[in-house]
Every structure is written in C-alpha cells, then in structure tokens.
Amino acid sequence: MAWRSYQFRLYPSKTIQKKLNEQMELCRQLYNQLLEELDKARREGRKITQRDTQALIAELKKTENPELSNVYSKVLQMVNYQLWSNIKALSQLKQNGKKTGRLRFKGAGWYKTLNFNQSGFRIAGNKLILSKVGEIPIKTHRPIEGQIKGVIIKREKSGKWFANLQVEKNKEPQFLPSMGRAVGIDVGVKHFLTDSDGRQVENPRFYEKTLERIRVLQRKLSKKRRGSENREKARIRLACAYEMLVNQRDDFLHKLSRFYANNYDTVFVEDLRIQSLARNRNLAQKILDASWGKFFQFLSYKAESAGRMVARRKPGGTTQNCSNCGRKVPKALDERTHRCPYCGIERDRDYNASLNILYSGLGRPGEPAEIRPLQVIPASLIVEAGSPIPPG
Ligand SMILES: [Zn+2]
Structure with a gap:
C-alpha cells in the first residue's frame, strides 16, 4: 500500500478558529501534564508506560482538567503518542552519543496542530467536518485518490490554516510506457x-x-x-x-x-x-x-x-x-x-x-x-x- 499526503488550505470562520486555538491550547496543557507525570514517576523511581499516561487522560478529564472533554478523544490520544515519540527520539539521540537535554514543558502558543488519526473527520463537498470542532470550508485543489486515514490541522505562523491529509492509495501505481531514453x-x-x-x-x-x-x-x-x-x-x-x-x-x-x-x-x-x-x-x-x-x-x-x-x-x-x-x-x-x-x-x-x-x-x-x-x-x-x- 502506498501512502500519500495532500495539503489543502482551510478557511475556518472566526468562531471555528477560536475553537481550534482553544483545543490546541488544551493539547498543550495535556502534553505538559503528561510530561509532569513522567517526571514524577522518574523522581520516584517508578516505571511508567505509554499505556499508563494514556489512562491518565481519562483521569484528568474527570478531575483536574474537565475542559479536555471539549477535544475529540483520538486527538488527545495523539498528544500522548507525540510525547512518547519525542521520548523515543531523544533516547535514540542519546544512544548515538549525542548530547541531549530533557523534554521541556511547552509554552503558550507552542502547539500548532491537531492530529485526527483514523476517525473524527469527514469531507463532504467543500467542507471538512471535524468532531467537536464543526464544519470548515476546504479547498481541495486536486482530487484525492484513495482513502483518508488521518487529518492533521495546522496553524501557520502567518495565521493561515491548512489540513494535511494522509491518504492510503488503493490502486496500483500507473506505470508509464517506456520512452527508450x-x-x-x-x-x-x-x-x-x-x-x-x-x-x-x-x-x-x-x-x-x-x-x-x-x-x-x-x-x-x-x-x-x-x-x-x-x-x-x-x-x-x-x-x-x-x-x-x-x-x-x-x-x-x-x-x-x-x-x-x-x-x-x-x-x-x-x-x-x-x-x-x-x-x-x-x-x-x-x-x-x-x-x-x-x-x-x-x-x-x-x-x-x-x-x-x-x-x-x-x-x-x-x-x-x-x-x-x-x-x-x-x-x-x-x-x-x-x-x-x-x-x-x-x-x-x-x-x-x-x-x-x-x-x-x-x-x-x-x-x-x-x-x-x-x-x-x-x-x-x-x-x-x-x-x-x-x-x-
Ligand atoms: Zn577531450
């Protein structure tokens, strides 16, 4: 199976932009809360796994941070996934003998993506529909060939919004005829x-x-x-x-x-x-x-x-x-x-x-x-x- 990614411009309304920004902020808070938990476990000499921090998300929703419920649950899962990818990348660097610090807590405005993996999104006509967000006009300037497996929403420094679509191509590639050149x-x-x-x-x-x-x-x-x-x-x-x-x-x-x-x-x-x-x-x-x-x-x-x-x-x-x-x-x-x-x-x-x-x-x-x-x-x-x- 071949993968392909497409990037399309999004035109969210002011209200939706506000929602997206709030959800990114919540993702940042979650990232920091999970990281804090990791640090705590390390200080106490306790082993902690990706599954443990995953379970912690449900806990945080009930206690410290009920607002997390405003974000689609798979998006929150991807924050946990991101955190552990960062940890793996860091230990890889360490193994290769590179000098590394520790993962840092992220400051305001740092989180610029929302990662919808497998579910929580749908394209209908010129709209991208996201769970717990709503409808966003999308400009798909080329046809999408295959099945969309994930959507990453991105806010650029310029304030423009984009959707990055991860698409699995179901067709075999079309080979071109030989040119003899x-x-x-x-x-x-x-x-x-x-x-x-x-x-x-x-x-x-x-x-x-x-x-x-x-x-x-x-x-x-x-x-x-x-x-x-x-x-x-x-x-x-x-x-x-x-x-x-x-x-x-x-x-x-x-x-x-x-x-x-x-x-x-x-x-x-x-x-x-x-x-x-x-x-x-x-x-x-x-x-x-x-x-x-x-x-x-x-x-x-x-x-x-x-x-x-x-x-x-x-x-x-x-x-x-x-x-x-x-x-x-x-x-x-x-x-x-x-x-x-x-x-x-x-x-x-x-x-x-x-x-x-x-x-x-x-x-x-x-x-x-x-x-x-x-x-x-x-x-x-x-x-x-x-x-x-x-x-x-
Ligand atoms: Zn010569």
Whole structure:
C-alpha cells in the first residue's frame, strides 16, 4: 500500500478558529501534564508506560482538567503518542552519543496542530467536518485518490490554516510506457540545472521578485516598535511572503520533476554536492538552498510511481573530465566553458558535466548518438512543456 499526503488550505470562520486555538491550547496543557507525570514517576523511581499516561487522560478529564472533554478523544490520544515519540527520539539521540537535554514543558502558543488519526473527520463537498470542532470550508485543489486515514490541522505562523491529509492509495501505481531514453542532470548555482539533452534551465524569476519583497518586509518589520499592533501586522506579512516563496518553489519543483519523470526511463543525478556555503544564512536563502534536495525527492517519488528510475552516482570527476575523450581537464570555478586541449572539443561547463553523469550512469564512456546544441530555457518554459517530448 502506498501512502500519500495532500495539503489543502482551510478557511475556518472566526468562531471555528477560536475553537481550534482553544483545543490546541488544551493539547498543550495535556502534553505538559503528561510530561509532569513522567517526571514524577522518574523522581520516584517508578516505571511508567505509554499505556499508563494514556489512562491518565481519562483521569484528568474527570478531575483536574474537565475542559479536555471539549477535544475529540483520538486527538488527545495523539498528544500522548507525540510525547512518547519525542521520548523515543531523544533516547535514540542519546544512544548515538549525542548530547541531549530533557523534554521541556511547552509554552503558550507552542502547539500548532491537531492530529485526527483514523476517525473524527469527514469531507463532504467543500467542507471538512471535524468532531467537536464543526464544519470548515476546504479547498481541495486536486482530487484525492484513495482513502483518508488521518487529518492533521495546522496553524501557520502567518495565521493561515491548512489540513494535511494522509491518504492510503488503493490502486496500483500507473506505470508509464517506456520512452527508450535516459538523461543525466547536473545541478548548479548559476543555472538551476543542465541536462545531457542540451537543456539548461534557468533559476526561476519569481525567486528574485519574492526575495526582494521579503527584504522590503524585513526592513519594515525592524522599524516597528516591539509589542505594537503594527509590528504584529508586519510579522504576519513577512510570514506570508516566506510561505509564498516555499509554495512557488515547490510548485516549480513539482512541475520540473514531472517533466523528467514523464520523459525519461532513467534519470542519472549526482549525489548532492551543493551544500549551504555560509552558516548564517537567512531563512529565505535556506528555503532556496533546500531546492536541490526537494527536487530529487520529488523526482524520485514521481519516477518510482511511474515505474521509472532515478540513479544516483557518487560525485567526482564530472566537471573536470572531458565528456568527449575522457581525459582530465582541470578548470577553475569561474571557467564556464570546458575546452579540451586533447581532443579540441568546447562545451558549456555544466553541459559537459551532465554528459559525464549520463555516461558514467550508463557505464560507457564516450560520445552518445547525438550531442545537442545547448538551449538556455527559462524555468517557466520547461515547466509548461510538462507533456512528453516526442521520442528523439
Ligand atoms: Zn577531450
């Protein structure tokens, strides 16, 4: 069975928002109460299990915190589950020799999700109906294929609401017909990527526009007085701009990876060698730095469900070696053209690299049937050409 998750925007009314926020607050209180119980047990040298804290929830409803009854019981169970997952993660880190602290109590506003697992939710038309919450308009911008097994309600920093649907696909994946083609992809900084069929995809233009907007909003935010209402407004605007950057990036990467998954049987890529250069990069830059990893993640997922393959090769030699004669031609970082003194060939540096990635993937050195002239393509164009290219 394959799993898939969908994220959809929610449009809760003011009343429902208030309810959701109150329930998140109750979840936070519960988390802290259960954690306190764990600490107490530890102090007293008493063994305590996930089942014990589970049973404690019913107890708390009757005694200390009757308001917990306002929250769907499975959602409360998931708080307990979350707590124990955190404990397991922490002890895993400890086992791996990492220095760890203890679980901390969570402050106000920390809890930003409600986790409906298995039950307590239903979608009817354009509404998501949640137990003990009510109806929330939902925008399902793509069809949901399969059975919904869980819904996580999320409040973003910008104040927007989302539902994350965990869906079990009951259908076998639809394999695409073979295209009889393989491609090598080189990712770069100057261009988003270059492939061995001669496409050079530029970094999308919206990056610059959105980054500029973020810079402006950051400046505005820094001028607002701490604690003022205007500062809060500016903070929300900035959070919205970050969200927009993430959405634009993911949309672009989905379409670009779709293009390669549709058009090639095998895609060869080099294991990531691009890492964040500076440590103190800002959030916007971090979002863009994550693009390569995301691209390969989307590509692998799409290729797999189409019955295709993404093969990674170890980095090394791709830039320096000549894709025509195989000899080593050292070049500086800023040299954009590969000029081979042995065989005389001249190629774009990244195109040369993508050919090397293809050949080493195919396990044969040397010339393929055809070397195509390099075409510089704006990101938007390749993305619009998402349909298969005619067999070459
Ligand atoms: Zn050569």
